[in-house]
Amino acid sequence: MPAGLRFSLLYAALFFELGINLPFFPVWLRSQHLDDGRIGIILAMPLLARVVANPVVTAVADRQERLSGALLICAAAVAIGTPLLGATSTFLPILLLVAAIGLAQGPLIALADAVTLCSTRTTVPAVDYGRVRLWGSIAFAMANISGGMLLMWFEPDMIIWLLTASALLTTLTALTVARLPSTRHSERRAFRPSGSAGPLIVLVVIGAACVQASHGLIYAFGTLHWHSTGIGKGMTGMLWALGVVSEIAVFAIAGRLVGNARAAMFLLLLGAAVATGRWLCMAFDPNVELLAVFQLTHGFTFGATHVGSIVVLAQLAAPAMQAQVQGWLAGAWAGLMALLTALCGQVYAGWGERTYLLMAGVAATGMVLIAVAALSVGRSRRQLQVLET
Numbered sequence: 001m002p003a004g005l006r007f008s009l010l011y012a013a014l015f016f017e018l019g020i021n022l023p024f025f026p027v028w029l030r031s032q033h034l035d036d037g038r039i040g041i042i043l044a045m046p047l048l049a050r051v052v053a054n055p056v057v058t059a060v061a062d063r064q065e066r067l068s069g070a071l072l073i074c075a076a077a078v079a080i081g082t083p084l085l086g087a088t089s090t091f092l093p094i095l096l097l098v099a100a101i102g103l104a105q106g107p108l109i110a111l112a113d114a115v116t117l118c119s120t121r122t123t124v125p126a127v128d129y130g131r132v133r134l135w136g137s138i139a140f141a142m143a144n145i146s147g148g149m150l151l152m153w154f155e156p157d158m159i160i161w162l163l164t165a166s167a168l169l170t171t172l173t174a175l176t177v178a179r180l181p182s183t184r185h186s187e188r189r190a191f192r193p194s195g196s197a198g199p200l201i202v203l204v205v206i207g208a209a210c211v212q213a214s215h216g217l218i219y220a221f222g223t224l225h226w227h228s229t230g231i232g233k234g235m236t237g238m239l240w241a242l243g244v245v246s247e248i249a250v251f252a253i254a255g256r257l258v259g260n261a262r263a264a265m266f267l268l269l270l271g272a273a274v275a276t277g278r279w280l281c282m283a284f285d286p287n288v289e290l291l292a293v294f295q296l297t298h299g300f301t302f303g304a305t306h307v308g309s310i311v312v313l314a315q316l317a318a319p320a321m322q323a324q325v326q327g328w329l330a331g332a333w334a335g336l337m338a339l340l341t342a343l344c345g346q347v348y349a350g351w352g353e354r355t356y357l358l359m360a361g362v363a364a365t366g367m368v369l370i371a372v373a374a375l376s377v378g379r380s381r382r383q384l385q386v387l388e389t
Contacts, residue, residue: 003180007116007132010173014108015136017078017166019143024151024159028085029094031156038091042098049102050334057107058114058327067118067323068178071111075174077104079167086160106334108170110326112177117314118322119180130307134251141244197316203373204268204316205328208309210366211272213336214279214359215302217344225353231288239288239295246299254307264315265374268308272367275301279360285353301363312373 029039061070081101088094119127143166150158226236254267278297286294313325340362348355 001176003119004127004132006173006176006180007112007119007127008135010112010170010177011133011136012139013166013170013173014112014139016139016143017163017170019140020147020159020162020166023144024147025163027151028156028159032089032094034091034094042091042095044338045095045099046102046105047334047338049099050106051331051338053103053106054110054327054331054334055324056327058110058323061107061111061114061323062320065320067111067115068174068180070323071108071115072171072174072178074104074108074111075167075171077101078108079164079171082167083160083164085163086157106330107327110330111323113310114314114323114326115177117310118319129311130251130254133307134248137244137248137251141241197318200373200376201313201316201325201328203369203376204309204312205325205332207272207366207369207373208268208305208329209332209336210362210369211275211305212302212333213340214275214363214366216337216340217279217348217355217359218282220341220344221348221355226291229285231291235288239291242292242295243298243302246296247303248299250299250303251307254304262377264308264311265370265377266308267304268312269367269370269374271300271303271305271308272363272370275305275363276360276367279356279363283354283356283360316377 026039026043029042034042057070057074061067064070078101081097081104084097085094085101088097113129116127116129116132147159147162150162223236223240226239227233231239274297278294278301281290281294309329310326313329314322317325340359344355344358347358351358
């Protein structure tokens with residue numbers, strides 16, 4: 001099986017599972033007769049677990065030089081833990097089990113990104129990250145649609161079995177990826193990053209996390225606000241679909257545009273700039289036609305930021321730190337997203353759509369940090385060219 005197809009199936013399985021989990025797992029929790037407060041605590045647990053697990057698991061995977069092995073172990077742990085939820089019905093057992101699953105599930109995407117980017121250098125033909133990652137977005141949308149349709153016919157317990165099936169599929173696809181060649185031990189030890197790489201990595205991680213976390217308001221309250229302004233459920237679904245379509249389009253072409261750190265940095269800066277403008281415009285309660293336009297920018301604010309950030313980090317980091325930097329990014333993103341979502345819950349009641357001004361400020365902060373990193377990369381390259389001449 002070609003490497004590109006294996007990674008496409010891996011991302012499809014990963015994001016199909018997320019496409020069931022995010023919108024429908026709360027429905028299952030409600031069916032267990034849990035109140036809103038306890039549901040909120042349970043839903044926050046995977047984010048907290050990700051903040052802890054991502055940097056730890058990815059660091060161990062790098063140290064042991066077993067990125068694909070760590071991916072397979074985490075996927076298998078999720079597949080083992082998920083069906084156990086079907087045997088629980090009270091708050092504490094569910095909370096503990098969700099925490100355990102979250103510790104394994106959190107690093108999956110960071111590990112998948114690291115393994116995929118390593119394979120772009122070790123497989124023939126080379127894997128195009130954007131082209132394989134777009135199947136994750138397609139699968140996520142398919143999961144949203146199919147999950148909603150199945151809930152019309154089956155009881156909420158069906159959600160656990162859908163999650164179990166997708167977790168098993170993720171494990172099988174991770175097994176096929178584990179058979180691919182990886183960066184050789186000698187290549188990983190031979191690389192020595194420059195002393196300036198560390199600060200640049202920190203700037204990129206924090207900057208990209210700010211841009212991605214600035215989506216917290218629209219994820220949490222976008223649908224609720226649109227409904228309050230008279231936008232129907234059908235149109236709301238269409239608006240979200242436009243975002244997914246634009247995301248897929250950007251993933252389809254981004255891999256060809258990004259060939260080095262400079263090009264990836266430009267893509268990252270573009271995503272941050274568009275995110276800042278998007279949230280500034282959203283703060284003034286645009287009509288549905290303008291909302292459609294702003295949803296089409298999601299491909300840049302999320303997709304371009306995502307591709308740009310992981311490629312920049314892969315270019316800046318040593319081969320022995322490839323998984324770690326992706327874990328730092330995912331952990332920072334999850335932690336800041338949780339913090340901003342909680343903050344928006346307090347601010348939105350009084351500010352309404354004006355809360356997007358806060359999100360614009362967060363995205364702008366990320367843009368400044370990324371710009372500083374981009375200038376530093378440019379300066380380092382010019383200095384290197386002078387020394388070579």
